[in-house]
Amino acid sequence: MKRGKSAWRAVIARVLLVAGGAFAALSARAAAANRDATEMSASRVVILANSDDADSVRIARHYAEVRGVPEANIFALKMPLGESISWREFVATIWQPLLAALVEARWIDAIPMSATDAVGRQKHAPYGHRIAALVVCRGVPLKIAHDPALFAEVPPFTARSEFRINAGAVDAELSLLALPNYPINAFVPNPLFQDANPTKFELGQVVRVARLDGPTAGDAMALVDHAVAAERTGLLGRAYVDLSDRDPVGNAWLEAAARQLGELGFDPAVDRAPATMATGARFDAPVIYFGWYSGNIDGPFLLPGFQFPPGAIALHIHSYSALTLRSATSGWTGPFVARGVTATVGNVNEPYLAFTHQPQLLLRALARGQTLAEAAYFALQALSWQAILIGDPLYRPFAVPLSAQLEKTAVLPRGLAGYAVLRRMHELDVAGKSAEATALVRAAQREAPSLAGGVALAERLRKAGDLDGAANALGFAPLLDSFPSDQWGLAHDAAALLEACGRPTRALELWRTLLATPDLPSGVRLPWLRAASVAAAAAGDAAQAALWRVEFEFRTTALKEVKR
Secondary structure, eight states: OOOOOHHHHHHHHHOOOOOTTGGGGOOHHHHHHHHHHTOOOGGGEEEEEETTOHHHHHHHHHHHHHHTOOGGGEEEEOOOOSSEEOHHHHIIIIIHHHHHHHHHTTSEEEEEEEEEOTTSOEEEEEEEEOOSEEEEEBTBOOEEOOOGGGOOOOTTGGGSGGGOOOOEEHHHHHTTTTSTTOOOSSOEEOTTTTOSSOOHHHHTTOOOEEEEOOSSHHHHHHHHHHHHHHHHHOOOSEEEEEOTTOOHHHHHHHHHHHHHHHHTTOOOEEEOSSSOOOTTSOOOSEEEEEEOOOSSOOGGGGSTTOOOOTTOEEEEOOTTTTSOSSOSSSSSHHHHHHTTOSEEEEESSOOOGGGSOOHHHHHHHHHTTOOHHHHHHHSOOEESSSEEEESOTTOOTTSSOHHHHHHTGGGSOTTTHHHHHHHHHHHHHHTTOHHHHHHHHHHHHHHSOOHHHHHHHHHHHHHTTOHHHHHHHTTTGGGOOOOOGGGHHHHHHHHHHHHHTTOHHHHHHHHHHHHTOTTOOHHHHHHHHHHHHHHHHHTTOHHHHHHHHHHHHHHHHHHHHHHO
16 A cells, blocks of 8 residues: 655645535525534435345345334435446446435435536536435445546646546445536545534535445344444443554554554553564454554454454555455455454555545544544545445444443443453553552452453552462463453463463463364464463473473474475
8 A cells, every 4th residue: 555745635635626616506505405414313314225136125224224214215226236337337327316316305405407527427516415324235336447438637636647547436436426526537535534523515515425235245234233232332342453564654543543542441452563463462352453454354353253342443454455345354344344343444446545544533533422424534535536434324332431331331241341341440540540440350350250351450460569369360260161262362361470470270271271272273273382381381280281392393393394
């Protein structure tokens, strides 16, 4: 992924493409219509489905039922079934019929004209719209291929070779339904970018678009189910930031996101190593993940049975992260959805770094209570380009504050409630109330012990010099007979803590459980065999230590043979 120069950003700041004199006629009638567009309510959501795809229509109806969207707001159009579409097909089967229907139904205020543009789009004099969000369902094509015959200069944007194309995301084009006379080559600057209080005029230019899509129809429908579930409980889990040290601009974005996460009480795990996160790294309950830069999903996401917790927000910066959404292994966006993410973004083609969704801006807007759609458009510079948003546009991940979560920990999802306590612990630490933080975690562990809570308490007590207390905080851990894959790294950390506290026998029991896991990947098992053999020797079990050492040596030799 490449990034533009600062001078180019200055050009973007100075130039905003508008449809000639169309907006000069913006009247009191248009202002009244736009007033409704500021209300992110279900009654103002429009849904687009492919009438030739039964699953597409089923997803549309499912979303409408779950969110209470009127059935009349569903527009099912006959369109091609593939993910990629030509400009001619896009205009004929999606743009023209959808815009005509929206204008007729008064979702968009515009006066149709007799003239058409070079692409075949009927020209309109627009006056605004009242669409809170447009939900595009799986089955609607994903991207539009470049058509050299339709290329035309758009100064100053096409002065740069990388912008001399008209390929883009279908959703990114539909964002401009209320600005229907824009040029299709290069991109259109987003007037909502970094604008916390957009004017009615600015809101009238952009339709916020989100997509319910993924490898299967079930995956797509789960996006709204996860969102609604998370809005009842609030975000529960840990936050992870994987910098990969690739580019100073992207790294600065991720560093800023890490700081914001800390301010929100998440105490994020930040990996600054050049490679993406190791498969065996601690990765329990990743409710927020920001990272880059690998072509296909990797690391702990590939652990068998891995699933995101409800409400999870995940973003991996890569040029082609959403090249397809039909694969559970190719790219990042589709694989994230297959693994139960609630909200994510991606790029269907090379966007260049400046024109991707910026994670720190996305997080900032979400944290102040905005919907997913509002936050995504706050975080994105370019429309009519390559970026897409996946998830329920009405989703508000921070609808339930931490204080409310702590008042009802008994009814929060089992296995996740402890993460609310850990957020509060971090907040108390930042406020200089370490003793109160420790007391909070102690009390929570007595009520409902969790492995994450036990590790956190043990780490605190060990740092304070209380080794016995630290070991006792994890006394229950060796009694557990199995761990979900996202807790394998956490169990590893618990074993290491027990060893450090002088309890190698307890650590050995944890190692036995971990290494008895039948589907433990060899890339995880190999380094853990060495650590486990050391723990077994320290616990006085020479036979077990020898067995694990022999297995380690055998696997190491076999791996070297494969690499030759």
